[in-house]
Amino acid sequence: MRKTEYRKHEMVSTGKLGFMMPYRKPYFSGKVAKTFYPYGAELWREYDCFALSLLDGGAFFFSNAHFGAADGKTVLRAWEEGKLLAAWQGADGKVEWDRFWQIWDSTLCLPRFEQHVWLNRLYCLLPLAQAWLRTGEQRYARGWDKIFKEWMSAHPIVPPLQKAHESRSCWHDMQVTTRLIMLLHSVFLLSHGEALPAVSWRRIYRAIRLHANHVFVEAAQAHATKGGIGNHYQQKGTALVATAVLFPEFPEAAKWLATGRSVLEEHAAADILADGANIEASPSYSHFIARLSLDPHLFLIANGCETIPGWEGLLQRQYAYLAQTCDPHGNTLQVSDSYFMSAKADIALVRRLWPELAVTKRSGSNWFDPSKFGLLHQGCFDVAVDAGKTNLWHHHRGKPNILVWYKGEPLLIDTGCPNYDEDVRDRWCKYAAAHNVVTVEPDEEAAKWDELTAMPECKCLYHDDKTIEINHTCNTPSLNYNWRRRISLSDGVCHVRDSVRADRPVRISLHLHLAPVNMTLTANNRCAVIALDCGKARINLLSRGIKFNICDQLAIGTNNHWTRSAHLNVNKPGRTATFEWQIV
Missing domain, CATH: 2.70.98.70 (Beta-galactosidase; Chain A, domain 5)
Known part of the structure; x- marks a missing residue:
């Protein structure tokens, strides 16, 4: 077995933040690839993690109701106080990962679906990884590793395209895609310093490859049958592009990239309207969807890859619409499934991520x-x-x-x-x-x-x-x-x-x-x-x-x-x- 290698991220002459894998396994292609992560460490130190990785509506509403707020610091505080997983723990104190799905199975109704998927999408990993970056305190890295190890042990892989109930929905659709995105961000955050031992890095990289292949099969099948629609489908394209450019050592990276690009192009053509709105017509979701459009563009640019044709125009159109359709104070409108958030602050952050954004201020009528x-x-x-x-x-x-x-x-x-x-x-x-x-x-x-x-x-x-x-x-x-x-x-x-x-x-x-x-x-x-x-x-x-x-x-x-x-x-x-x- 190769000697374990840890490499810190480094600044390179282009001004991009170097992204070197903390651990490489022989099953990679063998080429040493330096890839670049577009969200710098300084942003993760400054912003809440769920401002940089926006929550979908279901996750936001559940977090807000269950924890009192839908931000990373609130989730982290719940973990520090020993309350994060309390609702899913049994009498013996062990986490029952599928506790609420089991309730659904026995009652033939689904009263707690968001509570089930919130946990199994592993949103909770991101605040812990961010806390490690900010503090270097080992307890956060150990807490991250413990949650992820226990989840993987409790959920053996179920082949793609099975019915959702075959895996209690844990290896189905957005659950897989969101976990993959949480892992991608976490690898960047945890690789600042020696957060984890080699055995943990091996588990993470195996999981990234496993998740990406699972997302690929679902996305490719939907793309082939023209059955993809909505932000769940778009998120698959975003995750595949990001994983492919960050980990070119994986032998499947080329097909992930090609399929991810095709999915994103198909979604944009079908779901993004000429005025920059999207067919889901929910303002906070529109910010989530616009960010799912922005992220792959940033990953491609940062790694010198060809961008998707017409993508800059698509992004300009989406964010111009968001800037125009907020309330008089620059907040999202609470219509349909939208929550109240600062559209003004989100657009300001996007301009830091992508300085080419040229958004006009909200006009009158x-x-x-x-x-x-x-x-x-x-x-x-x-x-x-x-x-x-x-x-x-x-x-x-x-x-x-x-x-x-x-x-x-x-x-x-x-x-x-x-x-x-x-x-x-x-x-x-x-x-x-x-x-x-x-x-x-x-x-x-x-x-x-x-x-x-x-x-x-x-x-x-x-x-x-x-x-x-x-x-x-x-x-x-x-x-x-x-x-x-x-x-x-x-x-x-x-x-x-x-x-x-x-x-x-x-x-x-x-x-x-x-x-x-x-x-x-x-x-x-x-x-x-x-x-x-x-x-x-x-x-x-x-x-x-x-x-x-x-x-x-x-x-x-x-x-x-x-x-x-x-x-x-x-x-x-x-x-x-x-x-x-x-x-x-």
Whole structure:
């Protein structure tokens, strides 16, 4: 056996950070390859690990609910306090890695899927590896090694393309890809100093090769059958490109690279729209997806590889869209499955990673027709209009939904999205009534009506700097209706007109969700007075013969935790209705 070799990363003349493998095995090709890792150690010392390696939505929401926050320092603190794995430990104190999948197996339901996959994707390794880089304290490296060794021992490889339940979903799809990405980052972080013994490095490199081959088979099969879609598929391409350029010694590296590039090109063509949005239409996911586009580009550039044709233009388009479609303070909008994050801070970090990024600041009013998303700004009002599709994984129903800010403060909000394991997400948050919309439901045989099966279409009829008008049509075997919404800003007034026409008697309802602030209704229930820090705003009903009803509902606040929100609604039975209202 060859003598164990440890090499620290070194700066080279190009200014890139040298990436030398801390350990090489004879089953590598034998050539000594210096490869380069594009995220410098100084960035890992400065930024939280989950700012550099963005979490997908499911992981963010679970971490936020389970640990109280979704950042690396919170996960690390849980480990230091002995609480990180407590929820998965049995009575004997041992970690039951598949504890919540076993609950699913026995009950034929899946109440804790995110809790199961969060652990088995091994997100928790990254904060430990980062802590080793920052401190050099051996306890972090030993903790990393212990978790990874125990996980590998508990999960023998299951061949690719098996049904998810064959491996309790642990050797399936995003679980494998995310673990691979956590390993790639960890190798860089742990190789600063002698963190691990040779036996551990051998285990890591075997696992990287094993995971990459598994991801390759899944990605190649999806690519061959044109069955790949969404960020799970894109992530496979990103992981394959990164692994191939970092580890050219593996004999499979060339095919990983070729397939990874093809997957990314296919995903970009199918999922990234002409305006820079993506079909999943969830703002925080859009940052995750844009980073999955950026990472392979950085890995290819850093290692002198040919970049993917047209990729720089694709990246510029994605980040320009993200810069334009945030709230007045530069944060992501909490629409669909999006969480609240600083878009401004993420884009600033990306500019450090890729200085070629040329992002314009958020402008006033704009309409993005491919994604059917618009912004209006005039005077004291900012309005976001989401008229996108409702039929994909991270979409919520209820379009065109609007969000309103008054003097920069949120006034009309989206109910938001909680941890995916909470059934209130599917029972309430994803339904149309949880948004600032008009709903139309049959009066008769209401039990047969399911908005989940309705696929309404929205089309922009008119837009300028002050006005957006959307036509919403829904045609189903049980109900056909048309809803037209016109939003206009002028002279310190936000004016909205909602007109509905159905082919049969229906229940027509207007729903408005207020930010969690003080609100009172006037005596006739036709005016809601909202007390904001910047002053009072009023929502007035202009149409005659209707009034506001009010109830208290759950909503997700800007801290990404549950709060309470006032829900105003107006109901009118019949075939037609007009709700005209304004905010002043």
